[in-house]
Amino acid sequence: MDDQTNIRWPDAIFDHFKRVGVRQVGYVPDAGHSRLIKLCIEDADIADVVLTTEEEGIGLVAGAHLGGQRAALLMQSSGVGNCINMFSLIKNCGFPCLVLVTMRGEFDEFNPWQVPMGTITEPALKLADFLTYRVEQPEDVDEVVGAACDMAFDGNLAAAVLLSQRLIGRKRWTK
Amino acid sequence: MIERRAFVKQLLVDRGGLLVVCGLGSPTYDAAAAGDHPLNFYLWGAMGGAAMIGLGLALARPERRVAVLTGDGEALMGLGSLATIGVKQPKNLSIVVLDNGHYGETGMQASHTKGGADLVGVAKACAFREALEVSDMNSVARSRDLLHRGQGPILIDAKISSEDTPRVLPTRDGHAIKLRFMQALNA
Numbered sequence: 001m002d003d004q005t006n007i008r009w010p011d012a013i014f015d016h017f018k019r020v021g022v023r024q025v026g027y028v029p030d031a032g033h034s035r036l037i038k039l040c041i042e043d044a045d046i047a048d049v050v051l052t053t054e055e056e057g058i059g060l061v062a063g064a065h066l067g068g069q070r071a072a073l074l075m076q077s078s079g080v081g082n083c084i085n086m087f088s089l090i091k092n093c094g095f096p097c098l099v100l101v102t103m104r105g106e107f108d109e110f111n112p113w114q115v116p117m118g119t120i121t122e123p124a125l126k127l128a129d130f131l132t133y134r135v136e137q138p139e140d141v142d143e144v145v146g147a148a149c150d151m152a153f154d155g156n157l158a159a160a161v162l163l164s165q166r167l168i169g170r171k172r173w174t175k
Numbered sequence: 176m177i178e179r180r181a182f183v184k185q186l187l188v189d190r191g192g193l194l195v196v197c198g199l200g201s202p203t204y205d206a207a208a209a210g211d212h213p214l215n216f217y218l219w220g221a222m223g224g225a226a227m228i229g230l231g232l233a234l235a236r237p238e239r240r241v242a243v244l245t246g247d248g249e250a251l252m253g254l255g256s257l258a259t260i261g262v263k264q265p266k267n268l269s270i271v272v273l274d275n276g277h278y279g280e281t282g283m284q285a286s287h288t289k290g291g292a293d294l295v296g297v298a299k300a301c302a303f304r305e306a307l308e309v310s311d312m313n314s315v316a317r318s319r320d321l322l323h324r325g326q327g328p329i330l331i332d333a334k335i336s337s338e339d340t341p342r343v344l345p346t347r348d349g350h351a352i353k354l355r356f357m358q359a360l361n362a
Contacts, residue, residue, distance in 0.1 A: 049263060052255030059224035059256070063196070063231020066216060066356055067239075071231060087230075089221035103230030139294055144227045 009167070011098060012142040017046070017072060019148045023067075024049060024064045024071035032102030032168040033074045054079030058086035062095050063152035071151055072098045077105060077121040078114065087128040090158050092102075098152040099160040100131070103105070107165040111115035122162060130158040136166055176336040177312060183244065184209040186271065186322065188243065193322065194232060194360065198225035198245030201340070202273055206244055207342040213359035217345050217352050223252035226270055230260050233268035233327075233335045236360070240267050242318035242322045246259040247274040247288040254297060258327050269302050269329040270298075271320045276338040298330035310334040 013036055017025070025040040025048045027033060041048045051057050057073040064071035075083075080101060090097045105111075105118020125132050133153055135144050145161055152159040183205040187195065190212070197203040199218045202225075206215050216232075218225055229243035230258060250272045252258075260268065271340035276289030304326050308331075309318055318331050346352060 001199070004231035024231060049230070049259065052258050055223065056253070056256050056259055058225045059221070059227025060231040063222070063233070064235045065231075066194075066353065066360070067232045067235025068357070068361065069231075086221050087223055089218075089224060089349075092220065093353040094350050095353070103259075106328070113298035122320070 005079050009138040009141040010039065011027050013145050014039040016142075016145050016149045017153075019146075021070055022072045022125075023047060023069040024060060025074065026051050026071065027074035028054055028062045028076070028079055029103055030074065031074045032076065032163065033100070036074060036100070040088045042091055052172075053081045055086040058083055058089055058097070060088050061092065061097050065095050070096070072100065073088075074100050077103045077118045077155060080121045080124055080160075084124065084128065087130075087158070091129050094156050096152045096156045097158040099158075101160055101163055102168055103165045105165075109165065118165075125160045128158070130160045132160050132162060134164060136160045136164045138167060141167075176332055177211045177310065179205055179275070179335040180208055180340055181312065182257050182315055182333060182335065183273070184320050185312075187212075188319070190214075190322070192239055194239055194241045196225050196232065196241070196243045197247040198243070198248060200248075202244040202246050202249075204319055204340070204343045205273065207345040208340075211345055212330045213355045215345070219347050219349075222249050223256070225249055226253050226256040226260060228267055230256070231272065232264060233265040234263065237267055239360075240323055241265075241269070243268070243270045244284070245270065245277060246279070247272055247286045247294065248330045250274075250294055251287050251292065254271075257298055257301040257303070257330070261298075261303060263325060264302070264304070264328060266327045268327040269325065269331065269340065271318070271322070271331045271361060273335050274332050275335045279337070279339070294330065294332045301331050303328045305329040306332075308332045308334060
């Protein structure tokens, strides 16, 4: 894996946010998304909304759309589980919903507590009527996220990109 | 104690361009009873989400006033969203909790506000600009003024009586509610 490509995949996602005019980004702090979160915070045209739990983000997305803005959500696979009932808002009203999911509990995972949710993240999203796209290689992030953005915002659909744990890399403990 | 229907009706009188997000259950029925309006976004589910829908809307439309009408049950379920709203400090967002201390939809079981949880205290601790309890109809004018002119984020905990009110049911079609709201907002 090319280190430069690996470093740049969050920038590729951010570039698509700017291309499609994302104005609100909801997130729960996450190591895998840390660079993308930083880019969003630093952008004056994007309202970065730090959430206490991922399901808050579903409400945020709905409110943003009602007000005429596009929003995206960043979360870890565990956060998908927190959203399940709130997804009914997306389906009942036909809101566009773009979710970027960093995967845990599926590859080179040191913490077994991440595995139960990590292994049902994609089927759970499908049950909730999300289109899902997995990315395994950093060089594929640009194309796949671009496609997911367009499916979500051009089609008023729910689309989730699963950024695989192999792509993100093993969690590194700093202490 | 406040009678909820009279309170909501007076709160929404001459509402102008006020955008109203109505939490599931009685707040949705109260808003519909006050007079159906295209700028009401009625919820029939997604419990806990009303305040966050209000935040997304308030951030998207800073030039408009946004009011969330919700119940104590939903406010308690979305307690974390008060912290999220406190961080963003939307000046144009108010949350009105119609607080009867009970879960009206499910048989009037006591809620945590009945058991001592203090939503005004929570909102203050979450850095809301204004957080106040109102418990009589004399405060409706002040509450209405806050919705239209107060500096948010604002939380009004309206202590309402818990008697049953007839259900007034707006449409349950989420697509229709959404499209009607957006068309009226962009008219």
